[in-house]
Amino acid sequence: MDAIIKVFQFIQGLGVSVVMPIVIFIIGCAFRTGVGKSLRAGLTVGVGFIGLNLVINSLLGTSLSPAVQAMVDRYGLSLSTIDVGWPASAAIAMGSTVGLIIIPLGLLVNIVMLLTNTTQTVDVDIWDYWHFAFTGALVAIITDTLWLGIIAAVVNMVIIMVLGDVTAPEVEKSLDLPGVSLPHGFTTAYAPIAMVINKLIDMIPGVRDININMDTVQRRFGVFGEPILVGTFLGIIIGIIAGYDVTEVLTLGISLGAVLVLIPKMAALLMEGLIPISDAASEFIQGRFQNRGKIYIGLDSAVGVGHPVTLAISFILVPLLIFLAVVLPGNTVMPFADLAVIPWMFVLITPIVKENGFRGLIVGLIVLVFGLWIATDLAPMITTAANNVNFQMPEGASQISSICDGANPLTWALVRLNGLGYIGTGVGAFVAAAMAIWNRNRIKKEASQLHDGGEAA
Incomplete structure (x- = not known):
């Protein structure tokens, strides 16, 4: 077992841009795409991920976070729990005992679900298994039982895999990602909430008719409604609120305008490599298993972050989140390090609300309010998990939390369910099993x- 764990730790250490081309090449060869085409596809996907990471980290991360810190300093904001960000959360999760086995465990779960026809997704996004490990680590702490933590991680993954399948058609249509599903532990957890709120809005006369999307904005405002100008305008507003000087305001505006332009282009490059493999996988499976339906390749939701509605909503909500953190009763978390991942919340919300920016904002405000309360509630356990793996706490911090995955509603629900004892664990397992059976049907x-359509044709 130690040798196996070391192998997976080595693979994880190579990084997505190195391992993903290898994985895509192997899958392409397995599905008879051809060595040359498989190699080109793998390398193209790797380059696409490098481009995405460059834009997200260099432009979004280094531009937005300092602006928010400037807001905090300018208005003297202070809360007791520090948002340490997703890299710290991932390190804490993967450093836990559950984290040590999550990659082979996650691969096994995916294989079993494929064999039992309870998922349509071949999830190659093994790095993001840390979301499941994060849930498992917190459950192991609250129950003081490792195997319950492992069960919770599996339950989390099964639920996310089913939700990834269900939302895949909207991902294909709205995000222009054919053959792709997004079984992402953070992003996908918000899909059921968006579905419920979207249905509720449909029941409210007048409100249900409000529709703000990029097509409408561009028709009304012409060139000023294009994503590059929307991003630049929002960047300038954030810079002004942060108290930046003219140079810094304009630089932030150009940077966020660049984000709205470059992320979709990087995602398109990634898809250029992935589509031949996805098509080959679907053809291979459907030709041999008549009851399998369409097969999807499961990817990191970063590939869908670049939708103009998703980014526009996120840029609007970043300063609002700071305001909410200060005025919201019971909240102790000051959002900071994870502000750059706010768009990840909306990757599936945007398709579910049919790219309606108004509905996206409503859903966003609700999930952020409850997210702050969730992050506050989980902070003691996250702090304990950090201490268990000897995580270096920020200077002066007594408690830490994060937006990703500290504000994750599914993580919170599973942790609190397991806190009720074996009955709660059973309820979680029952829900996952019921969802898997429903998905199979x-x-x-x-x-x-x-099959009937193909015969008719």
């Missing part, structure tokens, strides 16, 4: 319709 029905 849905997949078989979809496969039957595809």
Whole structure:
């Protein structure tokens, strides 16, 4: 087991831009795409991920976070729990006992679900298994039982895999990502909430007719409604609120305008490499298993972050989140390090609300309010998990938390369920099993319709 763990730790250490080309090449060869095409596809995907990371880290991360810190300093804001960001959360999760086995465990769960036809997704995004490990680590702390933590991690993954399948058609249509699903532990957790709120809005006369999307904005404002100008305008507003001088305001505006332009281009490059492999995988599976339906490649939700509505909503909500953190009763978390991941919350919310920016903002405000309360509630356990792996606490910090995954509603629900004892663990396992069985029936029905349609043609 130690040798196996070391192998997976080595693979994880190589990074997504190195391992993803290897994984895509192997999958392409397995599905008879050809050595040359598989190699090109893998390298193109790797380059796409490098481009995404450069834009997200160099432009979004280094531009937005300092602006928010300037807001905090300018208005003298202070709260007792520090947002340490997703890299720290991932390190804490993967350093836990659950984290040590999460990659082989996650691969096993995916294989079992594929064999039992309870998922349509081949999840190659093994780095983001840390979200499941994060849940498992907190459950192990609250129950003081390792195996309950492992069960919670599996339950989390099963639920996310099913939600990834269900939302995949909208991902294909709205985000222009054919053959892709997003079984991402953070992003996908918000999909059910968006579905419920979207349905509730449909019941409210007048409000249900409000529709703000990029097409409407561009028709109304012409060139001034294009993503590059929307991003630049929002960047300038954030810079002014932060108290920047003219040079800094304009630099932030150009940087956020660049984000709205470059992320979609990097995602398109990534898809250029992935589409041949996705098509080959679907053709291979459907040709041999008539009840399998369409097969999706599961990727990091970073590939969908670049949608103009997603980014515009996120830029609007960043300063609002700071305000909410200060005025919200019961909150102790000061958002900081994870502000750059706010767009990840909306990757699936945007398709679910049909790219309606108004509805996206409503959903966003609700999930951020409850997210702050969740992050506050989980802070003691996250701090304990950090101490268990000898995480270096920020100077002067008594408690830490994060937006990703500290504000994750699914993580919170599973942790609190398991805190009720074995009954709560059983409820979580039952929900995951019921969702998997329901998904199997849905997949078989979809496969039957595809098969009947093919015969009719």
